[in-house]
Amino acid sequence: MVHVSATPVLALRGVSKRFGAVQALTDVELEVHAGEVVALVGDNGAGKSTLVKTIAGVHPIDEGVIEWEGSSVQISRPHDAQSLGIATVYQDLALCDNIDVVGNLYLGRELKRRGVLDEVEMERRSRELLTTLSIRIPSVRIPIASLSGGQRQTVAIARSMLGEPKLVILDEPTAALGVEQTAQVLDLVERLRERGLAVILISHNMADVKAVADKVAVLRLGRNNGVFEVKTTSQEEIISAITGATDNAVTRRAARSNGEVSK
């Protein structure tokens, strides 16, 4: 782990979110420090996506407090999150297939020169950005449609970097990627950490989590089910926290009978 600051960049305290009759999140706590990769794991429907969307401002929270660099903030719109310095890369990358890499990187925030698109400057900065992130793509002037899945993912992540965020949220960045491409994306995640960014990584893939994450926050049925240091935790422990294998009828009975035996 690289240097970790004392005050977390982002901290969620007792966050709850309800959709009608469905309690999606209950009293969730989460802390992310600068230069730290926190993996957010959980089974389907555990509330990972909802949690991320509350941070990104898509769904405002019902209860609880969101702290940004130590002070309480309101995130009620995606714009609020962006202006704080939170960048989110969703699973469906939201890139335009027909537009080239430079155009996609700067989509919605084009650089202009006398009112006209400044293609030269955008291309120069795109190359610079891709180079500093060691992202390798054939040319910045080919349409996104020509890129592989991994390359698209790296372009989407690079795009989130343009706003110079402090926190990057990656939603399943390695899902549907091949071995080689997954490695490229994981490399990129490590580079984000080296640059001192806080990263929240949603993943189903334990190998990826073990490879890049510093901490693993487990969600189960919309509640915290433990935060683990990756180095000192085995994969089995994390998986049992995800599936709730540590807390069910069988384990409770086992715990009781163990207790009786030891008496």
Place this chain on the structure above:
Amino acid sequence: MSIDKTSAAPQDETVVENPEAAAAAVTAVDPRLLVREQGLAGYLGEFKRKMKAGDLGSMPVVIGLIVICIVFQSLNSNFLSAQNLSDITVTMVGTGMISVGIVFVLLLGEIDLSVGSVSGAASALAAVLAVNQGWPEWLAVLAAVAAGLAIGAVHGFFFAVLGAPAFAVTLAGLLFWLGFMLKVLGENGTINLDSDGLIGKLTTYFFADVAAAYGLALVVVAVFFITSFLGNRRREAAGIPSRPLSDTLVRTVLLAVVSFAAAFMYNQYKGLPLATVIFLAFLIGTDFLLRRTSYGRKIFALGGSVEASRRAGINVTAVRISVFAISGGFAAIGGLFLASKIASANQSAGTGDLLMNAIAAAVIGGTSLFGGRGRTWNALLGVLVIVSIQYGLQLESIAEPVKYMITAAVLLTTVVIDSVTRKTQKTAGRA
């Protein structure tokens, strides 16, 4: 492809420390997709690669135009006469203007079926205001174009805000504005326009001075060369790949040949037609709007992915409404040119095959029906094909039914080409 068209300026201070290394790091991976090598071999290589990937662009339509010229010229030696070519390029402006608006809508992946009726309604409105109400013609023209914009915006509102399919909304518009036109024209049904008035002059005025056509050709070529040259210099200074000078020269020479040939042709007849100059100005303007401004970028983005555009903070509703307004505006302008051609506004304006020709022209020229791909120049190429065929068949005295069937065949061919190239592009990973 993208060269900055503005002039060179002092560079930003934050230049990459080592541009060569940076360039190499980014582009050193996939040689099949790299910028081509210089010279003729490079051209051929890129051409082959594009053909294989199904990136045909305007190729089919240019070949089609050459075939049309050869066929009709061999049937009737008057086809390539200065008079016939001049007539073709003046007649095409009405449909061509409407087609420019259609290109905008097609870029969104939508369709506007109302443009024929809107063009008729606008010409009727202009005629009523100018002739019956006695407004000055320039004011009537402005009112008609403003009405076209407003009509398009109304269609856009129903589509973008209320979520009704554009197809259905503009189909309703087709009927409504047809009825509106008939009502405006009233009992008589035809309003004759002053052929010496502004609207009449639109298609009858020619710059008879020989210098006008040559001068315009010279200006176009010079501006093209200077902007390309300065753009390339700026790219070089920024350390990003730029076009070699030979490349720019080849393009300039090609453009010069076409421009001066056209100027020579016009000067053999009445001179440079005003209609063509206006059409060219609109084409250059809209091309600039689409490819050099952030508004144009938004239109392409919407044609690529609505969700991505929304996430990028693009106001999807506003862009959609504005695009339909542009389509309505160009329909009105086209209607004025069509009315000018026959020096009247009558009940048959905007009906018949006008709508189909305008859409066909955009598609024939290479605008994709699936959205996100196309340029307004496509409208020029497409409408040239359609009007050339019409004139060629007219010279051969071939009856109207056959004209329809041949135009239909051309349209079907181009749609098939669009679909097939899209498939090829998909398999080549380019769509």
